[in-house]
Amino acid sequence: MDAGDGQIERRLEQLHTWGPYGLLGISVVLALVSTGQVDGRVEWETDTGLVAAAIALQLWWHGTRSRRPARGRVPSRAGTAYYVLRWAIAFTLTLSSGFFAFYASAGYMDADELIPGMWRRLGLFAGAITVAGAQCGGLPPRSAAQWAAFGALLVANSVLQTVVAHLTEQEERRSRERAATIAELERTNAALQRALDENVALHAQLLVQAREAGVAEERRRLAAEIHDTIAQGLTGIIAQLQVAANAPGPPAARVHLERASALARHSLGEARRSVHNLAPVALADDGLPQALRKTVAEWGERIGVRAGFTVTGTSEELHDEVAATLLRIAQEALSNAARHAAATRVEVTLSFMGDEVTLDVRDDGRGFDPIAVPARTGSGGFGLDGMRARAERIAGHLAVESEPGHGTALSARVPLVRHDR
The missing domain is CATH 3.30.565.10 (Histidine kinase-like ATPase, C-terminal domain)
Structure with missing residues (x-):
C-alpha cells in the first residue's frame, strides 16, 4: 500500500470513528433549536436519556475499535449488536424529532463494516425507514398523503442505498482482487529473483567453461601452428641434411646444405612470427x-x-x-x-x-x-x-x-x- 492509499485509509478510519459523534451532535443542536417551533412533541427527559445512551454506546464501540487493527476489521456479532442498538436509539429519537435522522444516517457509512453478508441490506433498509419517516414529517404518518410520501421516500432511499451498497461491494471485490494480484506478483517477483540468481550462477559457470574451452582451443591451434611451421621446417632440414650426407661430392652436398640453411631461416621466421601474431610469414x-x-x-x-x-x-x-x-x-x-x-x-x-x-x-x-x-x-x-x-x-x-x-x-x-x- 502506497502513501496515498494509507492516507485514504486513515481518513476513512477517522470518519467511522468520529462521524457518529458528529451526526449525533448535529441532531441534538437542530432539535434544541427547533423545540416548540415544529410540533412541540420533544420530550427532553426521555430524549436526554437516549442521547446519553447513544454517547455511552459510541464510547463503548470506540474502545472496542481501538483494540482491533484498522485493516483487520470485519463484520462481527459485536458490530451487528452495535449497529442494531444504535439504529434503535436513533429510530426512537427520530419519533421525537425528525432531526435525529442525521444520527440514523450514520448506518449508511459503516454498515459494510458492521453487518455480514445479506444482513447488510436489511440493516440499510432499516436505516432507510428511519430517514424516510423523518423526511415525510415524522412517524407514524398521520394521513394518506404522508403515507404516500413515506412510501415514495422509502423506495427512493432504499434504491439509493442499494446502488451505494452494490458499488461498495464491487469496490471491495476489486480491492480483494488487487490484493490477490499484488500477492501473486510478489510471489512471481520472488520466483523471478530466484531465477535471476540461478541465471547469474549459471552464467558464471558458462563463462568458466567457455574460458576453459577457449584455452583448450588455443592450445590445439598453437600445436597445429607449430606442427605446420616449425615441425615441417625441421623435417625438411633433416631430409636435406640426410641427402647431403649421402651426396657423391661436395658440390651436390653444398646444394642440399644451402636448402637446409634456407629452411632453417624460414623456420626461424615462422617461430618469431608465432610469438607475435601467429599470422603466416608468407602472408606478411x-x-x-x-x-x-x-x-x-x-x-x-x-x-x-x-x-x-x-x-x-x-x-x-x-x-x-x-x-x-x-x-x-x-x-x-x-x-x-x-x-x-x-x-x-x-x-x-x-x-x-x-x-x-x-x-x-x-x-x-x-x-x-x-x-x-x-x-x-x-x-x-x-x-x-x-x-x-x-x-x-x-x-x-x-x-x-x-x-x-x-x-x-x-x-x-x-x-x-x-x-x-
Whole structure:
C-alpha cells in the first residue's frame, strides 16, 4: 500500500470513528433549536436519556475499535449488536424529532463494516425507514398523503442505498482482487529473483567453461601452428641434411646444405612470427595467391617434384583468418604428399567462386583408402584431422578423394570473407 492509499485509509478510519459523534451532535443542536417551533412533541427527559445512551454506546464501540487493527476489521456479532442498538436509539429519537435522522444516517457509512453478508441490506433498509419517516414529517404518518410520501421516500432511499451498497461491494471485490494480484506478483517477483540468481550462477559457470574451452582451443591451434611451421621446417632440414650426407661430392652436398640453411631461416621466421601474431610469414607482404604460388614453387624445388599452381575466378583480398587457414591447409597437404604420396606431379588450384573459396590439391602418388585411415577428429591429431579442423573452424569443410594407386585429391571449401578495411 502506497502513501496515498494509507492516507485514504486513515481518513476513512477517522470518519467511522468520529462521524457518529458528529451526526449525533448535529441532531441534538437542530432539535434544541427547533423545540416548540415544529410540533412541540420533544420530550427532553426521555430524549436526554437516549442521547446519553447513544454517547455511552459510541464510547463503548470506540474502545472496542481501538483494540482491533484498522485493516483487520470485519463484520462481527459485536458490530451487528452495535449497529442494531444504535439504529434503535436513533429510530426512537427520530419519533421525537425528525432531526435525529442525521444520527440514523450514520448506518449508511459503516454498515459494510458492521453487518455480514445479506444482513447488510436489511440493516440499510432499516436505516432507510428511519430517514424516510423523518423526511415525510415524522412517524407514524398521520394521513394518506404522508403515507404516500413515506412510501415514495422509502423506495427512493432504499434504491439509493442499494446502488451505494452494490458499488461498495464491487469496490471491495476489486480491492480483494488487487490484493490477490499484488500477492501473486510478489510471489512471481520472488520466483523471478530466484531465477535471476540461478541465471547469474549459471552464467558464471558458462563463462568458466567457455574460458576453459577457449584455452583448450588455443592450445590445439598453437600445436597445429607449430606442427605446420616449425615441425615441417625441421623435417625438411633433416631430409636435406640426410641427402647431403649421402651426396657423391661436395658440390651436390653444398646444394642440399644451402636448402637446409634456407629452411632453417624460414623456420626461424615462422617461430618469431608465432610469438607475435601467429599470422603466416608468407602472408606478411603478399596476398594468398602470391603466397601459395611461392610456397608451391619452393616446395617443388626442394622436394624435386613438378608442382603447379593455378588461380581461377576473380582474385579478391581475403580476411586474414581465411587466408591463413587456406595457406596452412596447402602447406600440410604438400607435406603429406612429400612424406607419403611418392608423387611425381602435384597441382594446387585456388578458385574464387562468388561467396566461396576452394583450395584443391591433387597428386599422382600412390594414394590410399580414406575409409581405412583412423578418424581422429577432435583428438588433437594433425594431418587430415588438422586440416579438417582448420576448415571447420571458419565454417568450411574438407573433402578427400583417394584410391590406392590412383593418387589423392583434397578439396577445402570455405566462405569468402573479404579483408577488413
